[in-house]
Amino acid sequence: MTPLIEGHQLRKTFAVGRGLFGARRALRAVDGVSLAIEEGETVALVGESGSGKSTLGRLLLGLTPPSSGRVTYRGRALEGLRGEAWRRFRREVQVVFQDSGSALNPRRTVGSSVELPLRYGLRLGRQAARREAAALFERVGLAPGTYLQRYPHELSGGQRQRAGIARAIASHPRFVVADEPVAALDVSVRAQVLRLLRSIQVDTGLAYLFITHDLGVVRAIAGRVLVIYLGVIVESGPVGSVFRDPGHPYTRALLAATPIPDPARRITRPEPLHGDIPSPLAPPPGCRFHTRCPLAQEVCRRMEPPVVPFPDGVEAACHFAVEVRQGVPAGAPTS
């Protein structure tokens, strides 16, 4: 079956820096990522700050054109979508940001912000859109009588996020990029909003790309996980298998730095790794992780690693993935 949405060798390079002599340098934010997301799936995308998570999300949303590679939706390339096919993509593919509510127009009531996609996306009349907006507010746990008439600044962070979710699901999306949707919320509210996102998925069968720093959130919500480092996917696979037995030293380090992710427990975010993530202006040659890898050998500095597939669905881009999974002890990362 054709996946719902796919990225094929996606690259996104930004020209940055306007130094004294006007030299611009190429920043490789996403550097050759292929992925496929099926209907109804939840795929988590994890990685450190600056690793390219949001950029990859924006590429899939069609908000950023790729420098090379392409996105296909239901098997058709985005750049070829026109007319009704493009409008369908726009309706069916939505985003929830860290503070989606703040992305709502501050000069409109949140109710009228939610009515917009109903009127212009689904082409409902004014009355029908109003009724539907009220139903959506009920769905996300905001009493419509109280909240439809409010402005975004009159809501709490959690309520704004619920309103942002109402707007995102208004047009019956099939795929939602959720970019750190609970990161800005209090721990108590976080669990509620995660449950809401999960229950929306159970009801509607939509698929999520769930971007997060928090491995506890990954375990709570995702079926599959993609680990990104400096713009490349270093490991992917079913969450249970990857968490139990990661095949990439980077994933191992991330997991080792996090207390066992138990969704019921409060998790503080520790420093995940020693050493800084190298600059995407000059990513290390060979394996990008070699500068921080406790297992790095000469080959890692010279050659890009192959993607090694395992029978349990894990794929790890590491020269020593087999050894890593056989439990070669990882020492402290070298600096």
Ligand SMILES: Nc1ncnc2c1ncn2[C@@H]1O[C@H](COP(=O)(O)OP(=O)(O)OP(=O)(O)O)[C@@H](O)[C@H]1O
């Ligand atoms: N519009 C832009 N112009 C120039 N550089 C950009 C732009 N957008 C992102 N970048 C750079 O691309 C890299 C990846 O950024 P991105 O926002 O995708 O990271 P991220 O993984 O989402 O990080 P975070 O966890 O902090 O949100 C970073 O080095 C960032 O500075």
Ligand SMILES: [Mg+2]
């Ligand atoms: Mg981001």
